[in-house]
């Protein structure tokens with residue numbers, strides 16, 4: 001099978017395993033090679049595209065002997081489109097690789113020697129799961145799609161097999177609009193999100209409005225639009241919330257596992273603790289369920305539009321014990337962390353870049369009894385865990401969620417407990 005034309009130096013390699021970033025690791029002629037779109041056990045002819053020190057970044061020229069877990073990628077854009085980089089792997093191999101990637105980051109970056117088991121929640125759908133997307137517009141060539149792999153060129157995508165059906169229909173509609181109107185031509189990208197009422201498109205286009213849409217997750221109703229962050233794979237949100245709040249469930253009726261001897265806040269009946277903070281709270285996905293468990297909840301979020309939705313969602317749920325603040329988390333931490341008072345629980349769900357230094361320093365000043373860290377990047381999670389562990393916390397558990405099938409991306413929820421006496 002030929003996947004790309006050879007450019008310069010051609011090497012024959014065997015892929016040892018998949019690394020963070022989803023690339024295959026191989027060694028040849030004294031070089032470490034990172035090979036894109038590989039499967040563990042593949043024997044490949046590869047070409048080195050670029051060198052960085054002793055590391056070569058390579059692409060496949062020919063699959064000489066396919067890995068037993070290699071399959072034919074079903075998408076015609078695979079290899080060119082920058083969207084999916086795991087379609088060459090069976091579903092089981094994708095999940096194994098994601099767990100390996102998390103383990104590798106925890107071991108190598110966080111320096112955790114004894115790793116807990118990492119259970120994985122499967123996505124209910126391997127395809128047609130993506131309910132939010134950003135499409136790139138090339139107004140010169142009048143094409144719409146995703147960036148090509150490693151470039152800012154737009155890959156013209158007519159059909160995207162990971163989109164939920166409503167978004168596929170919207171993709172086709174926006175493509176027609178792009179051909180027929182000049183309005184789309186002024187744009188560089190378009191954000192879309194699906195909810196119960198239809199699809200929200202930002203910026204709005206003829207026939208496509210920035211609707212406010214909703215989803216009911218568990219017992220909570222969330223309003224949002226394409227102008228604010230909402231998670232991609234809605235089928236996994238109920239178990240994600242359940243896992244993030246696992247340690248603060250009402251049934252246990254007191255902040256469980258607060259190390260014995262630690263001062264425990266008095267608990268109002270029906271709640272499990274006095275105070276919780278939800279950092280990077282978006283439209284309140286975790287803030288609402290937290291407000292049902294704690295007497296006082298503070299959400300902090302940088303996007304004005306997301307905080308408007310979060311406040312509206314709390315109001316709709318008649319939860320008046322939570323306050324949502326529009327601020328960079330690092331700014332809020334610098335101002336409030338040292339004077340906040342006792343904190344039972346802190347949840348953080350930062351973007352891929354992880355928590356800024358000031359945020360980790362703020363968490364260590366707040367010293368919550370328990371932390372739930374929701375992350376979409378195992379490498380930045382591991383970097384931040386290392387600092388939290390050095391600051392007196394123990395990693396209690398880590399669970400993976402296959403939020404982004406067909407890609408190397410993976411969501412995790414890590415629980416940390418404050419060490420007794422620290």
Ligand SMILES: C[S@@+](CC[C@H](N)C(=O)[O-])C[C@H]1O[C@@H](n2cnc3c(N)ncnc32)[C@H](O)[C@@H]1O
Pocket residue numbers: 229230231280281282283284285286300301302303306327328329330349350351352
């Ligand atoms: C991964 S999302 C999580 C949102 C929410 N917890 C959820 O699950 O829907 C990260 C959120 O952090 C916000 N954000 C990114 N950088 C931020 C910063 N420096 N300070 C505050 N909020 C930030 C984004 O607007 C986004 O809503």
